Amino acid sequence: MRYIINNSIVFDRGDGSLKHPETNDVVQLPLPAQRLLLIILESGGEILSRDFLFREVWDKFGLTGSNSNLNQYLSLLRRNMTVFGCENFVITLPKVGIRLDEHVSIVKDTEEEISDHPSAPAPVEPQDEKKSNAFFLKFILIGLTVLIFITLASVWIFNVRNTARDPVFSAHTLQAGCIIHTIKSEREYYSGKIEKQVLKILKENNLPCRKGFNVYFDYYTSTKPQTYGRTMLSFCRPAANGVNRACDNIYYLDRKEIND
Template sequence: MVFTIFNTVAFRSEDGAMWNIAQPDRRLSLTTIPARLFTYLLENADKMVGREELLNNIWDKYGLEPSNNSVNQYISLIRKSLSELGCDEEIIKTVPRMGFYITGEMVSRNLETPQSVVSAIAEAQPAKQQSRLRGWYKPALLAFSVIISTLLILQPFRSATGRLDYSFPKSTLFKIGMIDTCPVYGLSEGSPYTAARKQQLAQELSTAHAPCINNEVFIFQSGEHYAYQQSGRAFIARCADSDRTLSHFSDCRAVYVFAK
């Protein structure tokens, strides 16, 4: 299996080979244990993987005895290898007292064939041009922020026109959960674990800035750093769903937060 990571680095699980997709001559190989560890994390992308789970599946399962700091040492080695191949994004996130997490949208997988490797090289984009943009502004979050900013600018003119509603570009919203009687939607589909965490964060922002009002809906989006480490950016909007189709909103109250 070949994993494509952040559209920048390819990793072959069978032999631990890693290379820069745009520059295939930039390559290195992970030894057995770090290759096995990285494969396990990639196969479980979008899932929180605990330290004990890694010890059981990477060491104990094969009759190996890990040292006290084995997991940290090999995670550090994998991160260094990714950086050496041009991937500056934080692919493996450490969540204190919980474990390690890889965002599923950063990873794709395919069986290695000559055609697939050529396609990956042809479609790759330079990592340095993307890392800052993706790290801080998820495309959906950025687009939605622009829309809401426009709504807030137009809001003062509401009294002059009597009634001003807003039509959002057609897109799919994914239900995360409920805040009291108000449904909460996200801009991307995540795992059950991330949905529960995002609902909790949405509840906190709602309580502080925009409590639920009956028959209105919340739209919430956050970066992975904010979701797990309370750092980065998050956004929540409470809107009236005028026609109950999730495509025509009015009277939006939006909150955008940033935590270092």
């Protein structure tokens, strides 16, 4: 299912992406932002209270929502909508909740239905044309087989040569008890500044750094004036067997404390 917003922005429910076909820009939304956007698009302009949003976006999934989380993801949606040309996407009603702006158009794009009309019978080909088509098809199949073999061989050679360059996933235990997992080495990552910022992000989002809890963290700075840096953190609670049971995903654009 896809939602077309103002005839210019596409939200793909399947992969959770927000796309701007005119510029080919794509933003991958975190799971809470995906659920929040879907509720807004399906609301029909009705007022959505904060308690309702907490229940539908977080509580139903075994998570705990907060005003800070809600404001963060609303800000993320507004910012991306504005960049894609849709200003005033959501209206805030103080002490009440939010609602979709009445001037924003929403169109659901579903798969085309199969036609009930019978198709016309295919014309009968002459015998010579059938033989010619069969020879051509055989030639194409042989060519595709050779191409697939060459492609698989190339992929295997590339993987063998680049195995040593695969990123190494490392872990670091904070004094507070939780474990940070990254794909960068400790020499690159774990300065006092980074640990301080991770704990700050957890505190901003009311997430405890307890023993056994896993924090997956990464960031990168902007390389162009037209783009933003990205900061990503996933906070996961373990089950009794030690496997992650549920995760809160937090995403920032251009978080200055880290990217500077």
